Amino acid sequence: MTDRLTVDVSLDQGRAYSILIGRGLLDEAGVRIASLGARAAVIVSDSNVAALYADRLRTSLEAAGLRSGLVTVAPGEASKSYATYAEVCDGLLAHKVERGDIVVALGGGVVGDLAGFAAATLRRGVRFVQAPTSLLAQVDSSVGGKTGINSPLGKNLIGAFHQPRLVLADTATLDTLSEREMRAGYAEVAKYGLIGDAAFFDWCEAHWAGIFSGGPERDEAVAICCRSKAGVVVRDEREDGERALLNLGHTFGHALERLTGYDSDRLVHGEGVAIGLALAFRFSARLGLCPGQDAGRVANHLALAGLPTSLAAVPGGCGDADALLDAMAQDKKVRDGALTFILARGIGQSFIAPGIDAAEVRAFLTDELLAG
Structure with missing residues (x-):
């Protein structure tokens, strides 16, 4: 087999x-999954990804002597629901599927989260393998359980560590x-890079185009991100402390996703995160924690990569400051309200930063909405 970049968790x-x-x-995949000792591997994918890759993956599985199967769901965030989980x-x-078999999540973050949760609860826990097919899933959601x-x-809000x-x-x-x-x-x-590796953010500013075009920078970026996340997961698997840092930008982003009804035509997860990253840095600057030039640099780089960086960029709007604040109140990092x-x-x-004053957040969001 060809040499691969490997990151160990x-x-x-x-x-x-x-x-x-x-x-x-x-x-x-077939040879590698068979080495885990399974007799069967059933793929969970969405209809778009399945049309591209499911037959190829099943051929690999069956060539390795594994019985295979396929379960498909509709593409998009709306599939992360009670009904689709069932x-x-x-x-x-x-x-x-038996406890000794393997569930294979073939797709992006939605499929990985959904298939992983099904595996975590089916027969009180069966093994699963992540085969992420989106950049977001490869650098983030497929790693860490x-x-x-x-x-x-x-x-x-409903899930398990698995x-x-x-x-x-x-x-x-x-x-x-x-x-x-x-x-x-x-x-x-x-x-x-923004969380804890300023040198990697510098590298991103210089090499982001290579990631997009599929040059060697792509594999390198995936490996760097996975290595960073793996280290955090090993130190804080269940998000009791440090792992919460991986949610930079997500408190704002998740609220925007909820307020747009998880409608991927309006906003996909990574776009919500991009807006959230820009807002987190601008809010930090407003509180006197972060230089304004750093907040500007973050927004400028994300915009250069074609990402939205303001509340005004959400198609159809996102409500007022109170609606945003109410959506944030359901964030998993809320403690004692x-x-x-x-x-x-x-x-x-x-x-x-625990215990942030809601009035400060409301005033910031109000100004951001007015800024357009």
């Missing part, structure tokens, strides 16, 4: 796994992404 109690990164990994569980059971679905009251046994990030699948989805995934790439934000002292200097 060194969890204890036999739960360690590897993230493999490179072009053509789907064709190697359909996936029933579909896996219809394929006679967060699985779940959305509630009408908020994003990702680590995959293997992540196969075939970077050739990114060639078929739309420009919009590529940009959306790039927001999560830039996020890793008080808002917790991830803020920044500068690029690469993010920190957890």
Whole structure:
């Protein structure tokens, strides 16, 4: 097999796994999944991704002696619902998935979260493998074991921590992404530099075009992001502390997704994150924590990559400051009713800021809405 970039997630109690990164990994999936000791592997995918890659993946699985099956869902964030979760569980059971078998999540972040949650709860827990096909999923959501679905009251409020046994990030699948989805995934790439690696943000400013065009920068960026996330996950698997930093921009972003009804025609997750990153830095600057020039640099770079950076960029609007604040009140980082934000002292200097005054947030959002 071709040499691959490998990132190890060194969890204890036999739960360690590897993230493999490179072009053509789907064709190697059967051999690699068979090595986990399974007899069957059932794929969960959305209809768009399945049309592109499901037959190829099934051929690889069956060539390795594995019985295979396929469960498909509609594309888009709306599939992270109670109803679709039930359909996936029933579909896996219809394929006679046993505890020793493997569920393979083939797709972007929605499929990974949904299939992972189904695997976490089916027969009280079956093994699963992530085969992410979007940039966002390859650099972020496929790693770390967060699985779940959305509630009408908020994003990702129902779920479980359930680590995959293997992540196969075939970077050739990114060639078929739309420009919009590529940009959306790039927001999560830039996020890793903004959290705690100013040198990586510098690198992104110099090399982002190569990530988009599919040059060697693409695999390198995926590996750097996975390495960063793996380190955080090993130190704080269940988000009791440091792992919350990975939600930089997400308190704002998740609220925007809820207020747009998880309608991907209006706003996809990465676009919400991009707006959230810009808002987090502007809010930090407003509080006197972060230089204004850093906030401007963040917004300028995201805009250069084609991403939205303001509330006015949300198609159809996003309500008033009170609606935004109410949506944020369902964020998973809320403690004793008080808002917790991830803020920044500068690029690469993010920190957890509990107990932020709601009046400060409301005033900031009001001004952002007025700014247009």
